[in-house]
Amino acid sequence: MTNLTKQSTPIYSLLADDADLYEIVKMFVDEMPKRIDQLMSEFIAKNWGELERTAHQLRGAAGSYGFGEVTPVAGKLEQAVQAKLPEEEIYQSLVELIDTCQRMTLQSRNTEAD
Secondary structure: OOOOOOOOOOEEOOOOOOOOOHHHHHHHHHOHHHHHHHHHHHHHOOOHHHHHHHHHHHHHHHHHOOOOOHHHHHHHHHHHHHOOOOHHHHHHHHHHHHHHHHOEEOOOHHHOOO
8 A cells, every 4th residue: 555654845724824713724734633544544444435524524624724735635535435436546545635634734835934
């Protein structure tokens, strides 16, 4: 199976610089390891309905928290499960989503060089 730690370029929330939204975006990022564990558990258990639902929820939530780059990747996993693609293809979509989620950061684009 594929390596789950492919991390590369950070993904920034478009809302990271908004003082009023910072705490809820932080909570979303802080909860991501738990969401990743949930996705993995659902895949391992072959609980396709829950995996599809979790991917769907993540697709919507990521965009709402300013992480638009996550939305199409979560949608790809959701569609793979809906289409009942082979398990290996679903797994590849899952790995891509996990990699993308692990790249999310609260750091502002403007403070990256600091």
